[in-house]
Amino acid sequence: MEQTVSRQEASEAVQNHGWRYLLGALQMSVTVRTLAQAISLAADAVAVCGDDADRHLRVDVRPDRAVFTLQSLDRATVTTRDIELARRISATADKSGFPPEPGIGTGAPRSVQLLEIAIDALNIAGIRPFWKAVLGYTDETGAGGPEDPLVDPVGQGPAIWFQQMDRARPQRNRIHIDISVPHDEAPRRIETALAAGGRLVSATRAPAFWILADMEGNEACITTWQGRDS
The missing domain is CATH 3.30.1360.20 (Transcriptional coactivator/pterin dehydratase)
Structure with missing residues (x-):
């Protein structure tokens, strides 16, 4: 079963x-x-x-x-x-003579990853229909609630999820990218991003995610499956 x-x-x-x-x-x-x-x-x-x-x-x-x-x-x-x-x-x-390559240690620029876009909002239920319509997205399987993620029905674009804000933050970007990487590749990805001029904003939720930012404060999260509910 x-x-x-x-x-x-x-x-x-x-x-x-x-x-x-x-x-x-x-x-x-x-x-x-x-x-x-x-x-x-x-x-x-x-x-x-x-x-x-x-x-x-x-x-x-x-x-x-x-x-x-x-x-x-x-x-x-x-x-x-x-x-x-x-x-x-x-x-x-x-x-067939083409063994899988996890990527780490193989010399490849990267292996596999998934992208998600996170949108901070005060009124998730209010803005979610707009993003669903403008992107041509649908509800995730088994979801469809006012705060649930949206997905591309043909699997080409990244998933969209919404993060609840407790107050307006006009001086902070409110859309950021989540890059989900293999758990054993996260340290290397973070090290590379920091060497390229980024900075570590927070690691309090690591290894679930690390918050990074470029020199102008635009944020991105490196995420893994670890450190989350089983």
């Missing part, structure tokens, strides 16, 4: 197979040499997933890589089925 798993369980179950858990999804990047190879790998993944492919698997194919994402679309989270499918896809990629 398909069951929802905790963040810790999901991460530990797949990390040795080239996958990383990123806040509700499993992702793996495989380096290829041609678009044809990426498409072939995607077709192999669909085949090994069988009837589960349409409800669990998404693939982004490029001439230099194929990025696989697994998540139960019915539950908007990772399940035991996703873990099983991840292992199958890793095995078929390895058999």
